[in-house]
Amino acid sequence: MAVDTQTVEKLAELARIAISAETINEVSGRLGDVLQLVDQLQAVHTEGVAPMAHPLDEVQVLRADEVTEPDRREEFLKLAPQSEQGLYLVPKVID
Amino acid sequence: MHQLTIAEVIRGLRDRQFSSVEITRHLLDRIQQLDGNYNSFITVTDQLAMAQAAAADARLAQGGAPALCGVPIAHKDIFCTSGVRTSCGSRMLDNFVPPYDATVVEKFNAASAVTLGKTNMDEFAMGSSNETSYYGPVKNPWNTDCVPGGSSGGSAAAVAALLVPGATATDTGGSIRQPAALTNTTGLKPTYGRVSRWGMIAFASSLDQAGPIARSAEDVAYLLTVMAGHDEKDSTSLNRPVQDYTLNLNDPIAGLRIGVPKEYFGEGLNADTAARIEDALKEFERLGAELVEVSLPHTELAVPAYYVIAPAEASANLSRFDGVRYGYRCEDPQDLRDLYMRSRGEGFGDEVQRRILVGTYALSAGYYDAYYNKAQQVRRLIKQDFVQAFEKVDVIMGPTSPSPAFALGAKKADPVAMYLEDIYTIATNLAGLPGMSLPCGLVNSMPVGLQIIGNYLDEARMLNVAHQFQQVTDWHRQHANLASAV
Numbered sequence: 321m322a323v324d325t326q327t328v329e330k331l332a333e334l335a336r337i338a339i340s341a342e343t344i345n346e347v348s349g350r351l352g353d354v355l356q357l358v359d360q361l362q363a364v365h366t367e368g369v370a371p372m373a374h375p376l377d378e379v380q381v382l383r384a385d386e387v388t389e390p391d392r393r394e395e396f397l398k399l400a401p402q403s404e405q406g407l408y409l410v411p412k413v414i415d
Numbered sequence: 416m417h418q419l420t421i422a423e424v425i426r427g428l429r430d431r432q433f434s435s436v437e438i439t440r441h442l443l444d445r446i447q448q449l450d451g452n453y454n455s456f457i458t459v460t461d462q463l464a465m466a467q468a469a470a471a472d473a474r475l476a477q478g479g480a481p482a483l484c485g486v487p488i489a490h491k492d493i494f495c496t497s498g499v500r501t502s503c504g505s506r507m508l509d510n511f512v513p514p515y516d517a518t519v520v521e522k523f524n525a526a527s528a529v530t531l532g533k534t535n536m537d538e539f540a541m542g543s544s545n546e547t548s549y550y551g552p553v554k555n556p557w558n559t560d561c562v563p564g565g566s567s568g569g570s571a572a573a574v575a576a577l578l579v580p581g582a583t584a585t586d587t588g589g590s591i592r593q594p595a596a597l598t599n600t601t602g603l604k605p606t607y608g609r610v611s612r613w614g615m616i617a618f619a620s621s622l623d624q625a626g627p628i629a630r631s632a633e634d635v636a637y638l639l640t641v642m643a644g645h646d647e648k649d650s651t652s653l654n655r656p657v658q659d660y661t662l663n664l665n666d667p668i669a670g671l672r673i674g675v676p677k678e679y680f681g682e683g684l685n686a687d688t689a690a691r692i693e694d695a696l697k698e699f700e701r702l703g704a705e706l707v708e709v710s711l712p713h714t715e716l717a718v719p720a721y722y723v724i725a726p727a728e729a730s731a732n733l734s735r736f737d738g739v740r741y742g743y744r745c746e747d748p749q750d751l752r753d754l755y756m757r758s759r760g761e762g763f764g765d766e767v768q769r770r771i772l773v774g775t776y777a778l779s780a781g782y783y784d785a786y787y788n789k790a791q792q793v794r795r796l797i798k799q800d801f802v803q804a805f806e807k808v809d810v811i812m813g814p815t816s817p818s819p820a821f822a823l824g825a826k827k828a829d830p831v832a833m834y835l836e837d838i839y840t841i842a843t844n845l846a847g848l849p850g851m852s853l854p855c856g857l858v859n860s861m862p863v864g865l866q867i868i869g870n871y872l873d874e875a876r877m878l879n880v881a882h883q884f885q886q887v888t889d890w891h892r893q894h895a896n897l898a899s900a901v
Binding site: 327328331332334335336337338339340347350351353354355356357358359360361362364366369370371372373374375376378380381383392395396399400401402408410411412413 | 511512514607608621647650651653654713715716718719720722723730734737738739740741742743744748749750751752753754755756757759760761763768769771772773775776777779785786788789790791792793794795796798829830831834845846847848871
């Protein structure tokens with residue numbers, strides 16, 4: 321299945337990945353190859369087969385509603401490219 | 416000392432033939448002198464290793480130390496290590512120093528194992544050749560013009576090059592077993608949920624599983640015994656008792672029923688690789704096992720189903736890398752959208768971007784049913800194939816990969832050819848079953864791996880079967896012609 325560059329641009333926007341104009345043709349070609357591979361699935365008869373999201377039929381475990389994690393805010397904030405007064409900094413969003 | 420297996424290191428340390436400080440120093444020197452040839456480490460943790468080794472020696476002197484006390488290992492750079500950069504092979508995390516340890520790392524630290532460093536890998540574990548790493552490709556110690564396999568190529572190459580006796584790794588579609596096959600090492604991907612994924616950077620959460628790579632089934636058993644177990648911090652980890660996997664290695668395997676899936680010996684399998692697998696199966700017959708033909712009719716749908724499910728999960732998991740909270744941020748972002756777009760465009764490599772885009776496509780409105788839902792239905796059909804086969808047999812055997820290691824660059828430009836490398840390994844991840852690879856011969860001086868697929872939580876039997884094979888063969892003891900240290 322071929323993928324046009326317009327579709328790639330839309331996907332890139334949804335995924336928030338900048339793709340340069342020079343590489344977009346190559347990206348759409350490769351993406352088309354992968355989609356052609358996965359299109360083999362369309363021929364399989366799957367009526368009535370329940371989708372399998374997970375390998376094991378385990379139930380979700382519950383735990384007591386207790387505080388288990390210590391406050392490590394400063395350590396985690398130190399990992400940020402930019403932070404100030406306990407906040408993550410990003411370019412101005414609202415004028 | 417670098418030739419010793421983990422079992423031999425354990426004995427040597429206890430008999431005081433050498434100390435942990437001595438073997439650690441020796442291996443660190445080897446890494447420094449030789450790893451330029453292989454590029455198997457991203458980070459070497461000299462100081463940490465020497466401090467851990469000294470502490471391990473003190474603990475050994477007191478008596479009652481755990482089995483792995485003082486044994487040098489390495490961790491794939493996908494496991495978070497407190498205070499040690501954890502890159503996941505990506506520019507995105509080139510500067511990331513986690514403030515905590517993954518559960519797997521914590522368990523090895525508690526056992527007083529010694530961490531020599533963090534091993535190279537395909538970026539975010541996406542690849543089958545180790546060529547997608549931001550830190551450059553890993554070279555196969557058996558022939559440095561060839562790939563070591565991936566994504567755990569650094570762990571496999573480091574073990575094969577006798578730089579470390581064992582290492583942790585992860586396997587989402589074959590990333591432990593295929594590099595083990597291509598480097599003549601022994602690797603095991605446990606049942607989904609057997610090992611905690613906490614602190615292991617996520618690729619495809621319903622498929623990812625951690626396991627060990629080492630130079631024998633016995634060594635793998637030692638490492639798995641430490642790694643396995645329930646973890647409250649990972650709700651998908653199985654709350655079942657963990658056995659000591661070293662205890663049943665010597666059980667006789669007469670009467671073992673080995674399923675041989677005809678679909679694993681069809682077109683696409685290298686004829687010489689097939690011959691080595693047939694030889695191994697004959698060896699098992701001599702050990703008293705019985706070969707039973709089984710059918711896994713949906714085998715050829717595993718790769719297509721995987722390349723919907725894994726990218727879909729990856730596109731969700733990797734949305735956390737936004738240039739805001741940690742990791743790479745582009746220079747001078749114009750606005751928030753530009754910050755996201757360029758940080759991710761510059762921070763992720765081509766293959767990672769490709770998979771995020773494929774996943775985004777499969778999950779987007781109008782395509783969800785045709786792709787994601789369909790792939791999950793096929794996933795169930797693949798699992799049912801195995802459930803039916805295991806009604807008749809104890810283990811399943813076949814090739815790990817279709818051919819021996821290929822040349823660096825040979826498949827880099829063709830993602831689909833690269834994806835087909837994992838044609839025999841992917842189905843077990845989709846089904847959640849355990850799988851392992853062990854050396855079973857050479858083709859043109861390059862290693863071939865035999866795959867053993869086990870039933871759910873049957874790792875002890877698989878290791879027993881592999882160990883018995885390694886008692887009557889010496890493929891796993893053969894080493895590459897390595898560059899020599901000064």
